[in-house]
Amino acid sequence: MPELPxxxxxRRYFDATxxxxxxxxxxxxxPRMLKEAAPDQLSxxxxxRQFARSARRGKNMxxxxxxxxxxxxxxxxxxxxxxxxxxxxxxxxxxxxxxxxENGYHLAYDNMRxxxxxxxxxxxxxxxxxxxxxxxxxxxxxxxxxxLMTGKRGMIKSAFMDQTLIAGLGxxxxxxxxxxxxxxxxxxxxxxxxxxxxxxxxxxxxVLHTAIxxxxxxxxxxxxxxxxxxxxxxxxxxxxxRIEKIKVSSRSTYYxxxxxx
DNA sequence: AGTACCACCTGACGGC
DNA sequence: TGCCGTCAGGTGGTAC
Numbered sequence: 001m002p003e004l005p006x007x008x009x010x011r012r013y014f015d016a017t018x019x020x021x022x023x024x025x026x027x028x029x030x031p032r033m034l035k036e037a038a039p040d041q042l043s044x045x046x047x048x049r050q051f052a053r054s055a056r057r058g059k060n061m062x063x064x065x066x067x068x069x070x071x072x073x074x075x076x077x078x079x080x081x082x083x084x085x086x087x088x089x090x091x092x093x094x095x096x097x098x099x100x101x102e103n104g105y106h107l108a109y110d111n112m113r114x115x116x117x118x119x120x121x122x123x124x125x126x127x128x129x130x131x132x133x134x135x136x137x138x139x140x141x142x143x144x145x146x147x148l149m150t151g152k153r154g155m156i157k158s159a160f161m162d163q164t165l166i167a168g169l170g171x172x173x174x175x176x177x178x179x180x181x182x183x184x185x186x187x188x189x190x191x192x193x194x195x196x197x198x199x200x201x202x203x204x205x206x207v208l209h210t211a212i213x214x215x216x217x218x219x220x221x222x223x224x225x226x227x228x229x230x231x232x233x234x235x236x237x238x239x240x241x242r243i244e245k246i247k248v249s250s251r252s253t254y255y256x257x258x259x260x261x
Numbered sequence: 262a263g264t265a266c267c268a269c270c271t272g273a274c275g276g277c
Numbered sequence: 278t279g280c281c282g283t284c285a286g287g288t289g290g291t292a293c
């Protein structure tokens with residue numbers, strides 16, 4: 001699930017629930033989720049502290065811990081989510097790390113496929129540099145966007161998926177931005193003119209803001225969004241053309257054969 | 262530099 | 278009912 005809008009919704013949910021709470025314990029149910037770090041290290045870094053502030057860069061969520069420069073990093077992979085709850089029966093089925101608070105509530109980091117990661121970062125900026133993460137898609141201005149795309153080769157969809165160029169868009173939202181911009185996912189970046197780049201920039205912001213505003217609840221998305229018609233043989237909600245499925249950089253890609261050129 | 266493919270993981274679904 | 282292949286909204290390594 002988690003692309004930029006999903007992670008932003010998780011972050012706001014976190015702010016409304018777990019923020020400022022005192023952590024009384026950390027239970028690492030699945031040590032593989034921590035990558036190189038040891039469960040003790042996570043527990044030691046978090047227990048007794050408060051979640052002081054949250055931040056997000058692309059699909060990465062950071063939580064600053066009180067009285068230290070340390071950050072908790074949450075990456076959600078394809079199936080990650082957060083859940084705040086009190087009663088054990090409300091705990092989600094694939095809880096990998098469980099944080100408990102003084103008030104008796106818990107925060108579950110749930111992740112069925114475990115493709116994400118949970119880490120303790122001594123230096124958040126060093127992590128961003130190490131991962132070569134590009135600027136967050138929602139922080140970009142039009143000039144910077146055009147600059148980044150200028151000099152980039154290859155297909156436009158691959159460029160959107162490249163987290164070192166722009167952080168936040170994944171498979172679904174790249175398709176949506178291209179659909180709303182009426183641009184074919186395999187168009188090569190150097191072939192795009194100034195007007196097309198500006199359209200892509202505008203639609204990128206529009207799509208991301210719309211998704212966040214609707215809490216990533218697809219049923220509440222505008223009727224003319226591709227996300228509601230992601231199926232080969234479906235009808236384009238805009239022009240009545242046929243939606244086709246192809247592969248772009250080995251990811252399933254849906255587009256309208258009639259209005260995306 | 263860009264792209265294709267494999268690997269990491271689990272689970273759902275369709276076909277036989 | 279059960280087994281098998283395929284697919285899934287992410288990302289890193291490797292080889293061409």
